[in-house]
Amino acid sequence: MPHPLHELTIKTFHDGLLKKEFSALEVAQAFFEHIKRSDQKIGAYLELLEEPALREAEATDLALARKEEIGLLAGAPLAIKDNILIKGAHATAGSKILENHIASYDAGVIQKLKNRKAVFLGKTNLDEFAMGSSTENSAFKKTKNPRDIERVPGGSSGGSAAAVAGHMAIAALGSDTGGSIRQPAAFCGVVGLKPTYGAVSRSGLIAMASSLDQIGPITKTVEDAAILFVAISGRDPLDATSAETKYDNSLLSPELNSVEHLKIGVPDEYFSGGLDQSVTHGIDSAMDKLKSLGLRLTPISLPHTKYALSCYYVIMPAEVSANLARFDGIRYGREHAAGAKTLSDVYLEERGKGFGQETKRRIILGTFVLSSGYYDAYYKKAQQVRSLVSADFDAAFKKVDVILAPVTPTPAFKLGEKTDDPLAMYLSDIFTIPANLAGVPALSIPVKDSSPLPVGFQLIGRHFHEADILGIGQFYERLN
Amino acid sequence: MSSLIDKKELEHLAELARIKLRPEEEKQLLHDMQNILEHVKELNSVPTDGVEPMNGGTRLTNIFREDEERENTNRGAGHDGFPKEDGGFLSVPPVFE
Secondary structure (H helix, E strand, O other), X not given: OOOOHHHOOHHHHHHHHHOOOOOHHHHHHHHHHHHHHHHHHHOOEEEEOHHHXXXXXXXXXXXXXXXXXXXXXXXXXXXXXXXXXXXXXXXXXXXXXXXXXXXXXXXXHHHHHHHOOOEEEEEEOOOHHHOOOOOOOOOOOOOOEOOEOOEOOXXXXXXXXXXXXXXXXOEEEEEEOOOOOHHHHHHHOOEEEEOOOOOEOOOOEOOOOOOOOEEEEEEOOHHHHHHHXXXXXXXXXXXXXXXXXXXXXXXXXXXXXXXXXXXXXXXXXXXXXXXXXXXXXXXXXXXXHHHHOOOEEEEEOOOXXXXXXXXXXXXXXXXXXXXXXXXXXXXXXXXXXXXXXXXXXXXXXXXXXXXXXXXXXXXXXXXXXXXXXXXXXXXXXXXXXXXXXXXXXXXXXXXXXXXXXXXXXXXXXXXXXXXXXXXXXXXHHXXXXXXXXXXXXXXXXXXXXXXXXXXXXXXXXXXXXXXXXXXXHHHHHHOO | OOOOOOHHHHHHHHHHOOOOOOHHHHHHHHHHHHHHHHHHHHHHHOOOOOOOOOOOOOOOOOOOOOOOOOOOOOOXXXXXXXXXXXXXXXXXXXXXX
């Protein structure tokens, strides 16, 4: 292999293919060799798809041999979070209740990537049903942070982030309901994009909280995030909330003069105490670099930020309790509970045994906030506060084009540090949740030269203005 | 701290959610739920009179399509996951004892 795996991005892989520095098959084989050597230590993958992956890689080599034109993603080896369906592969969502579930169709994003001849190396670990911030809630295994294996990779897309950071995939897909792409990206030192709500189809994503969930890329560079995002975005008739969008490859080659006039707002509320010193330093350094590009930074206020977490922990469980009602312990490949006399016994037994602690906590909490007598006090109130959080962003985006904020209050924490205290775990998503509530796009970018642990900063954009945050991000990553 | 939820209520919710809880789970869950509900109580301090609830992830308006017949190319695929099947139907224990 002329190119060590850790140097490959989607872009350099594509360039290398065209220059015949390697074949797609060689690269895919090298990835599987590396995964088999390294993943015992990291635990990023739940299932490898070696046979179909090698076949797809060969198809790209054949196309090249026939001198056909190939796209940027042809042959690109990707990792896919295990709550996204690939027909014929397991889709467990990290839950025991789905351990035998084989997907019967492709998710909308998978269809789009198959059309572009991408290669799927395997399915990655996650917190059960994407509920968690450390990937310690998976029913199958705990994933470790490749930058420090005593620490968590973040969650819930911890397997995808660890696969990219550990050079076990060129790039990956994750899903983000309250920060599940951006927080693990920040913890592992890679790039993560949560697109605008509706920009990417949710068809074939095992639903957690449908008004908040979005699929997005986890990559080594902002440029790669743009490449994957353009490929997976767009209207899908199977997701009624997906929007007609006009994203194109201009996102991949932003012009400095279209970016440098953008005004960046820095919200006071995200810096009011509780930030780890390494995060404060990291954000300061990122702001200095952005200023060196000619960008103007100005203080702004998002006054309802402090209520976002509480708002989220009412709305999200409510949607979870409804979405997870479909897991009855009968369909999706579970055997009947032995000795169950009635259908109701099967439900009680199988859901009691098949769901983990965090999942049960959220289903029951959601059942509570939706029950009569509490609905107005909790659920409706939270929806009203969601409107106010969203209106804060609208007001801010009248004054600025992009908002800069930390991704997490601290760098990656130690395994086991927060497993006994759900509220402490929830607080690690405090800076990522508001973007989900408002439905705006947000990008997590690693701060340059942060050590020993990676730190990320977040760029939040207007609805459907991914071009702004990806544009600034690409200029940032080109700086020394 | 006045408790926002008690054991009896938790058992009722678990029954509604069709989840059988072990006694030790119940104790832990009650403790966690009380902590979480205590935290989210802060929402009561936000004035929301006249604020329209945001009840979805998007403010886009509804788009209608014609109700046309469409061919389903994946029909029956879900059957593969059925543990017990009878003539294309999912076989389950009786609903009533």
